[in-house]
Amino acid sequence: MRTLGLDDLRLIANIDRSEHVEVEFAVRNGKLVERPVSMTDIPSWDPVGTGPYSIAAQIAFCEPLIAGGASFFGAFDVAEVLGLAVVDVSFEPSIAWLAFLYVSRPFRGRGVASALWDAAVAAAADANATSVYVSAVPTGSAVGFYLSRGCALAEPVHPVLYTKEPDDIHLTCSLG
Numbered sequence: 001m002r003t004l005g006l007d008d009l010r011l012i013a014n015i016d017r018s019e020h021v022e023v024e025f026a027v028r029n030g031k032l033v034e035r036p037v038s039m040t041d042i043p044s045w046d047p048v049g050t051g052p053y054s055i056a057a058q059i060a061f062c063e064p065l066i067a068g069g070a071s072f073f074g075a076f077d078v079a080e081v082l083g084l085a086v087v088d089v090s091f092e093p094s095i096a097w098l099a100f101l102y103v104s105r106p107f108r109g110r111g112v113a114s115a116l117w118d119a120a121v122a123a124a125a126d127a128n129a130t131s132v133y134v135s136a137v138p139t140g141s142a143v144g145f146y147l148s149r150g151c152a153l154a155e156p157v158h159p160v161l162y163t164k165e166p167d168d169i170h171l172t173c174s175l176g
């Protein structure tokens with residue numbers, strides 16, 4: 001696990017974001033329910049374009065957060081990047097926001113996201129946050145992962161983050 005900086009944002013290009021999705025969730029009446037999968041095979045980020053699912057867009061999303069003081073962590077096997085996470089530890093007084101967490105496809109299911117989560121939580125606690133907020137993609141893997149880390153449905157959801165990603169599953173984890 002390494003703490004990274006702005007110069008390391010290019011590592012996002014090495015993450016294979018693709019995923020075969022078998023389970024997808026929605027929130028209905030305050031409860032998680034399964035819904036039909038909207039995209040069975042999520043592709044890798046576009047390596048050349050600048051659209052919303054491009055590597056350029058991911059870098060543009062993370063860059064101002066890190067420049068503004070968010071922590072950036074990378075999990076490596078020697079020089080190979082396995083996964084990356086960005087946590088804005090002072091998103092709001094006492095609330096940290098886990099803004100980005102991706103493990104590259106070949107390295108999933110080996111505890112890499114758990115290690116990144118632990119680093120993000122430690123950074124949040126060091127900054128005196130009492131909870132971590134996550135706007136998670138609604139896939140079974142992402143939601144299953146955050147529930148496994150002790151997250152629960154956010155009630156209420158964060159108004160700004162919810163407006164940006166209304167199809168996401170909004171979760172919070174108390175650090176108390």
Ligand SMILES: CC(C)(COP(=O)(O)OP(=O)(O)OC[C@H]1O[C@@H](n2cnc3c(N)ncnc32)[C@H](O)[C@@H]1OP(=O)(O)O)[C@@H](O)C(=O)NCCC(=O)NCCS
Nearest residue numbers: 102103108109110111112113114136137141142144145148
């Ligand atoms: C979600 C994701 C980050 C999990 O990374 P990972 O390194 O495979 O996760 P870990 O190995 O640390 O798994 C820890 C726990 O999460 C849960 N989990 C992980 N993958 C899961 C899956 N596919 N389905 C259900 N639960 C899952 C399990 O409880 C697992 O514990 P276990 O291994 O003892 O069963 C990874 O699948 C990923 O990057 N997916 C694509 C992008 C994404 O969804 N990112 C989150 C954006 S908000």
